[in-house]
Amino acid sequence: MHIVIIGGSFGGLTTAYDLRRLLPRRQYEITVISKERRFIFIPSLPWVAMGSKTIADISFDLERPLTSKGVNFVEAAVTGIDPQARKVHTDQEAFDYDYLVIATGHRSANEAVEGLGPFDGPGHSLMSPPEAEEARDALAAFLDDPGPMVIGCAPGASCVGPAYEFLFEVHHALKQRSLASKVPITFVTPEPFLGHFGVGGFGKIRQFLEGELEDRDVRYHTSVAISKITAGSVELEDGTEFESRFSLVIPPLAGVKPVAEAEGLANPKGFIPVDPNYRHKDFGTIYAVGVAVALPPVEETPVPVNFPKTGHMTEQMAKIAAGNIAADILGGEKTSPDLRVECIMSMGTEGAHIFADPVRPPRNVSAMSNGKRWLWAKKFFSNYYLWKMKRGATRSPKWVW
Ligand SMILES: Cc1cc2nc3c(=O)[nH]c(=O)nc-3n(C[C@H](O)[C@H](O)[C@H](O)COP(=O)(O)OP(=O)(O)OC[C@H]3O[C@@H](n4cnc5c(N)ncnc54)[C@H](O)[C@@H]3O)c2cc1C
Structure with missing residues (x-):
C-alpha cells in the first residue's frame, strides 16, 4: 500500500x-x-x-x-x-x-487587490521565503531614504499576525536608528478591532495592542478595506488615501x-x-x-x-x-x-503570548500575556522546533507544542 x-x-x-x-x-x-x-x-x-x-x-x-x-x-x-x-x-x-x-x-491571492506584491505589484509581503527576502532588501533601501509607511492586511486576509510582528519589529529598528520621527506608520486592518486575528481576539489583546500602538504613535484603522497600493500610496475602498513609501500588506490566501x-x-x-x-x-x-x-x-x-x-x-x-x-x-x-491555538508574537524588545482552547469561541481558556520572557521563548522555540523536526520527533514535552 x-x-x-x-x-x-x-x-x-x-x-x-x-x-x-x-x-x-x-x-x-x-x-x-x-x-x-x-x-x-x-x-x-x-x-x-x-x-x-x-x-x-x-x-x-x-x-x-x-x-x-x-x-x-x-x-x-x-x-x-x-x-x-x-x-x-x-x-x-x-x-x-x-x-x-x-x-x-x-498561494497568495494577490489578484484580490491591485498593487499587492512584491513580484506583481509595488506592495511588499512576507508570506514566503522569497517575499521575505525581497522585503528585507527593500527595507534596507527604505531606511537609507525614509518616509511614511503603511503596514497592514488586505480584506479577506487570514494570516494577520505577521503584520503586527513586522510593525513592532520595524518600529524597534527605527527607534534604534533614531529614525522613528522620520517614519510615520499607519496600520490598516480589516479586523473589527486590533488583535481580532480572525478568531475573535484573545483575552485582553485588544486593549493591549491599542495601548502598544498608541505608545508608538502608530495611527491605526480597523474594519477598513485596502483597494489599491501604488508606489507612493495605499488607498481604501472609502476613498481615503495614505501616503506610503514602503507598504507591507498581507494578502488574502487561496x-x-x-x-x-x-x-x-x-x-x-x-x-x-x-x-x-x-x-x-x-x-x-x-x-x-x-x-x-x-x-x-x-x-x-x-x-x-x-x-x-x-x-x-x-x-x-x-x-x-x-x-x-x-x-x-x-x-x-x-x-x-477541537483545535487549540498557541502563538508567540515578537515585538522588538519583548514578546506576547496568546493561547486559546478551543480556538473557536466560546472557549475554556482564552488568554494573553507579554514580557521579555516570551521573546526568549520564541527564539528558543524556533531552534528547538527545527532540531526536533530534523530528528523526526513530533511529540513534545507538555510545556511546548
Ligand atoms: C510570516 C508568517 C508568520 C507566521 N507565524 C506563525 C507563528 O508565529 N505561529 C504559528 O503557529 N504559525 C505561524 N504562521 C503560519 C504557519 O507558517 C503555517 O500555518 C504553516 O506554514 C502551514 O503549514 P502547511 O504545511 O499547511 O503549509 P506550508 O508551510 O505553506 O507548506 C506547504 C508545502 O507544500 C509544498 N507545495 C506547495 N505546492 C506544491 C506543489 N505544487 N508541488 C509540490 N509541493 C508543493 C511546499 O513546498 C511546502 O513544503 C506564520 C505564517 C507566515 C507566512
Whole structure:
C-alpha cells in the first residue's frame, strides 16, 4: 500500500513522521513530494524580513531526515491530481496512491487587490521565503531614504499576525536608528478591532495592542478595506488615501493551483473541504491538513477576515489525520479533537503570548500575556522546533507544542 503526502512543511512532515510510526515499514510505503527540498520554519520569516535571520538559519534539507526514517522523498512540483484514478502528476513522474494527504499550504491571492506584491505589484509581503527576502532588501533601501509607511492586511486576509510582528519589529529598528520621527506608520486592518486575528481576539489583546500602538504613535484603522497600493500610496475602498513609501500588506490566501484545478477536490478559493477527521468530504482516500484545508470564519465581520490556520493548528491537524488514516487501514477508533491555538508574537524588545482552547469561541481558556520572557521563548522555540523536526520527533514535552 502506498501513501503519498504532498508538502514537506508543518503539515506534510508531521503527517509523514506520525504515519511512519503508526504503519509497519514492510507493508506500507510512504512518499513525501515537495517542490521545496527544505523544511523552512515559516514563523521566523518576519525576522528574515528584518535581516536578523537568513533562510539558511531557519531551515534544513528534508531528504536525510525522511529517508533515514523509511520515508521516500521526491523533490518535484505537483502539476495535477486525479482523485478518480488516484494519481498525482508531477513535473517529473506520476505517482499512484492508495491514500493521499494534501498539505500544500497557500498561494497568495494577490489578484484580490491591485498593487499587492512584491513580484506583481509595488506592495511588499512576507508570506514566503522569497517575499521575505525581497522585503528585507527593500527595507534596507527604505531606511537609507525614509518616509511614511503603511503596514497592514488586505480584506479577506487570514494570516494577520505577521503584520503586527513586522510593525513592532520595524518600529524597534527605527527607534534604534533614531529614525522613528522620520517614519510615520499607519496600520490598516480589516479586523473589527486590533488583535481580532480572525478568531475573535484573545483575552485582553485588544486593549493591549491599542495601548502598544498608541505608545508608538502608530495611527491605526480597523474594519477598513485596502483597494489599491501604488508606489507612493495605499488607498481604501472609502476613498481615503495614505501616503506610503514602503507598504507591507498581507494578502488574502487561496489554495495552490494543482489543488484548485483538480475536479471536485477544492472549493472556489482552492481550499479543500474536509470532515472532522480531516478526510475529504467526497474522496474517502484523500485527507488534507494545514493551510490547504477549508475552514469557515468564526463570525461575519463588516470587512471579511478569514480563519487563520497556524503552524500549531497545522501540526494538530496532521497528527489527527495520521491517526485517522492508520485507523482506516489497521482498524481502530478515529478521533477529531477541537483545535487549540498557541502563538508567540515578537515585538522588538519583548514578546506576547496568546493561547486559546478551543480556538473557536466560546472557549475554556482564552488568554494573553507579554514580557521579555516570551521573546526568549520564541527564539528558543524556533531552534528547538527545527532540531526536533530534523530528528523526526513530533511529540513534545507538555510545556511546548
Ligand atoms: C510570516 C508568517 C508568520 C507566521 N507565524 C506563525 C507563528 O508565529 N505561529 C504559528 O503557529 N504559525 C505561524 N504562521 C503560519 C504557519 O507558517 C503555517 O500555518 C504553516 O506554514 C502551514 O503549514 P502547511 O504545511 O499547511 O503549509 P506550508 O508551510 O505553506 O507548506 C506547504 C508545502 O507544500 C509544498 N507545495 C506547495 N505546492 C506544491 C506543489 N505544487 N508541488 C509540490 N509541493 C508543493 C511546499 O513546498 C511546502 O513544503 C506564520 C505564517 C507566515 C507566512
